[in-house]
Amino acid sequence: MDVVNQLQRQFIDYSASLHREGFLDDQFTQLQKLQDDNSPDFVVEVASLFFEDCEKLINNMARALEQQQGVDFRQVDASVHQLKGSSSSIGAMRVKDVCVAFRSFCEAQNREGCLRCLQQVTHEYSLLKNKLQTLFRLQQQILAAGGSIPVVE
């Protein structure tokens, strides 16, 4: 069982670092608590939906901001609002925080500011995606070794 303990330790440490570095907030922990034997893949499923959503919305924003004839900031804002909502629901704190700033730039109709935020949000999204994939891989390894996934408060 030493392997399981090691993996669980890794998982706890990695989880803690994600929280400490602001990638995840308490909402993510809430999601983990909702996962049970009836719904063992709940967190992975929600995360997958989130990543799909991110990509779609980021593309929408990029397209809208590209319009040389005149940017429809309401359209950009609508996508940012959606992304802010989903990131908040999953506990993706850094992504959410960028969205907050992003909305201000939309309101101010500041194209440069928006483009910067778009870059930031893309960056944060891909960082988070990598980190969650690592976390989920650890989870899988623990389960495969016959252990259970510790809930990190």
Next chain:
Amino acid sequence: MGNMATQTQFHVLAVDDSLIDRKLIERLLKTSSYQVTAVDSGSKALEFLGLNGENEDEERNSSVESVSAADEDHQVGVNLIITDYCMPGMTGYDLLRKIKQSSSFKDIPVVIMSSENIPSRINRCLEDGAEEFFLKPVKLSDVNKLRPHLMKGITTKTEMQSNTNKRKGSEEIQSPDRTRPRYNELEVV
């Protein structure tokens, strides 16, 4: 009256245009042992209830996910509606108004969710009949607040079901006449 005996679970209708939020609310509700039907718009919600301006007694075949088995002689039994505020087309507030104006459904408790903490919005919803207003992301502690509203509905439901069996000519539009407590201070969870 075999209905009460067979109704072992409360049935909640969840309305949200966000797929992620639908998945989340569904999980929260199922964890609390509620039966859930989740739809992505106010109009689909009304359609599910059989309330779309046409004959409300007509049983409707719904293409929505996890459709509950409708009782044979009654419409689908929904004990509570929880809806997002910000939705394209019909907002949660519009949906609230339509429910409260419906003679058949005005007694179904309605709860509103929103990612935005706007006191005037919150007060307006509560004044116009919403039982609760939850700030997103919705937590298990919020869902725990639903139970008293659902328990309250048990007696009204039986009356409601016997009412909706009678054929009605046209939809009665009633202006909401209730005095709701004004919430000056809202507990933000």
